[in-house]
Amino acid sequence: MTNWEKIDTYAKEWIKEAGERLKTSFEEKLNIETKTNPNDLVTNMDRETEQFFMGKITEHFPEHRIFGEEGMGHHVKDLTGIVWVVDPIDGTMNFIHQQRNFAISIGILEEGKGKIGLVYDVVHGELYHTFRGKGAFMNDKELPTLKPVPINETILSLNATWVTENKRIDPSILGALVRDVRGTRSYGSAALEMAFVAAGRLDAYISLRLAPWDFAGGAILIEEVGGEVSDLHGNPLDYLKGGPLFVSKPGLHKEIQEKYLKSL
Numbered sequence: 001m002t003n004w005e006k007i008d009t010y011a012k013e014w015i016k017e018a019g020e021r022l023k024t025s026f027e028e029k030l031n032i033e034t035k036t037n038p039n040d041l042v043t044n045m046d047r048e049t050e051q052f053f054m055g056k057i058t059e060h061f062p063e064h065r066i067f068g069e070e071g072m073g074h075h076v077k078d079l080t081g082i083v084w085v086v087d088p089i090d091g092t093m094n095f096i097h098q099q100r101n102f103a104i105s106i107g108i109l110e111e112g113k114g115k116i117g118l119v120y121d122v123v124h125g126e127l128y129h130t131f132r133g134k135g136a137f138m139n140d141k142e143l144p145t146l147k148p149v150p151i152n153e154t155i156l157s158l159n160a161t162w163v164t165e166n167k168r169i170d171p172s173i174l175g176a177l178v179r180d181v182r183g184t185r186s187y188g189s190a191a192l193e194m195a196f197v198a199a200g201r202l203d204a205y206i207s208l209r210l211a212p213w214d215f216a217g218g219a220i221l222i223e224e225v226g227g228e229v230s231d232l233h234g235n236p237l238d239y240l241k242g243g244p245l246f247v248s249k250p251g252l253h254k255e256i257q258e259k260y261l262k263s264l
Contacts, residue, residue: 007061007082007108008116008131014056015104018049019122022089026099043096049088049104057084069213079112079239085216091189099123105191107216112239117220119195128195128221136224138199145226148251149203151259154181157193157205168208169264177260190245194218197247198225204248204256206232211242219247228253232261 022045031044050068057066067076068086076083084106089095091102100123108116117136119128128143130136136143156177162168163175178184185202187193190210196202198221207214219229219237231237232244234257246253246261 004115004131010056010060011106011108011116011118012127012129014053015106015118015120015127018052018088018104019120021045021052022049022095022104022122030096032096043089043092045095046089046092050086053084053086053088053106067212069211076240079109081111082115083109085109085213085239087191087213087217090191090214091187094188101187101189101192103189103191103195105213105217107213107218107220107239109216109239114216114220114223117217117224119191119217119221121192121195126195128198128218130221130224132220132224136198136221138195143199143221143225146198146200146222146249149249151177151180151252151255152182154203154252155183155185155201156181157185157187157196157202159186159188159207162206162208173260173263174206177256190214191218194222194247197227197249198222200249204246204252206244206246208232208244209242210245212237212239214242215245222247226250232264233257 025045054066057064064082064084065076066084066086087105089102090105094101104120106118107114115132117130126138128138163171163178165171190207193202193205194215195218197205215237216239222229227247227249229247232246
């Protein structure tokens with residue numbers, strides 16, 4: 001077994017073990033706090049799950065660095081070497097209020113390039129995973145290569161924040177896109193929404209504000225099945241600072257950027 005195969009095997013084991021811990025916590029009283037605003041929530045399970053991954057990674061791969069949402073990993077200023085980008089619970093509000101529609105997301109980068117991506121839909125037991133160049137899978141089922149779809153048949157995932165009054169963009173810009181697509185959805189977990197694009201359940205997903213741990217695992221999945229991943233203008237994602245995100249089936253990127261996103 002090569003070192004990368006070992007990393008892949010351990011990552012799958014750990015993400016499933018962490019998922020079992022989260023399901024067990026449903027019966028317990030959560031300690032809930034706010035971060036940047038009243039809707040930016042964090043629980044003791046977010047922190048405990050990140051600590052779990054940190055302990056496992058440090059024990060088995062001490063030379064690797066960890067970049068996690070709750071700040072328990074290393075202070076990562078560059079992406080040299082191997083870096084694990086970990087979101088212990090993506091969709092914390094859903095975790096608290098619904099006990100579903102959340103995921104654990106892990107992207108493992110080598111010299112800044114995605115090598116392994118995992119998104120685990122804990123409640124449904126669906127592990128979306130890829131090892132760059134070896135296909136993408138949902139559990140044991142290989143995900144097919146994505147096929148183009150026209151805008152008028154597109155199912156777009158988009159938070160309503162961006163088509164109502166907000167501080168970032170004129171809501172009419174994406175409002176025009178919403179009017180032209182077949183339908184819209186919003187799941188409250190970027191990692192799940194990206195996994196659903198990779199699996200063909202959604203055709204595109206747009207967000208104007210994400211952190212690296214929100215998209216690190218899902219981006220690799222989408223690229224592996226032939227989808228397109230960028231910021232809103234076609235530039236590569238920033239795995240250190242985060243930012244806007246646009247992922248889609250092939251072909252939609254150019255059409256949506258030219259027709260709807262030029263003014264952004």
